[in-house]
Amino acid sequence: xxxxxxxxxxxxxxxxxxxxxxxxxxxxxxxxxxxxxxxxxxxxxxxxxxxxxxxxxxxxxxxxxxxxxxxxxxxxxxxxxxxxxxxxxxxxxxxxxxxxxxxxxxxxxxxxxxxxxxxxxxxxxxxxxxxxxxxxxxxxxxxxxxxxxxxxxxxxxxxxxxxxxxxxxxxxxxxxxxxxxxxxxxxxxxx
Numbered sequence: 001x002x003x004x005x006x007x008x009x010x011x012x013x014x015x016x017x018x019x020x021x022x023x024x025x026x027x028x029x030x031x032x033x034x035x036x037x038x039x040x041x042x043x044x045x046x047x048x049x050x051x052x053x054x055x056x057x058x059x060x061x062x063x064x065x066x067x068x069x070x071x072x073x074x075x076x077x078x079x080x081x082x083x084x085x086x087x088x089x090x091x092x093x094x095x096x097x098x099x100x101x102x103x104x105x106x107x108x109x110x111x112x113x114x115x116x117x118x119x120x121x122x123x124x125x126x127x128x129x130x131x132x133x134x135x136x137x138x139x140x141x142x143x144x145x146x147x148x149x150x151x152x153x154x155x156x157x158x159x160x161x162x163x164x165x166x167x168x169x170x171x172x173x174x175x176x177x178x179x180x181x182x183x184x185x186x187x188x189x190x191x
Contacts, residue, residue, distance in 0.1 A: 004081060129176050
């Protein structure tokens, strides 16, 4: 599957000639950014092989969730496993593999624009991460597919449900369904 990961190609703050820095666009900026992340990973641990560096880049990538990809699994042929995260890829604590699934409390909570949901996964396994209202109706499917071992981050923009209808202020449940368990956390959405 290609790509395996993606890097920023829009609004890249880069050196521009001798005149200083500028925000520039273009997919040609993605490759040097990805190479830079690989170099940072290697500098954090000189014993890593090229395949271990690749694995860390994949494992710590942030899945790209957009309305145009609704219903698609991760990885996919548009964004692979997601957007490179240099901080996560070089942080030893972040790449530790947990012993069991954990659905952590989102942050911020309460929230009004969006919130980050973190799932710790012990192994590559098919899961579903979805948002429900208090009546038990699924309002948003955040992720369906094979989760990467380690920490996985998801962003929920609570402005609309899967059908595009605006959501009301209130308490919502984030539910992680795996082959062996169902985990949930409460979230408070305030407009």
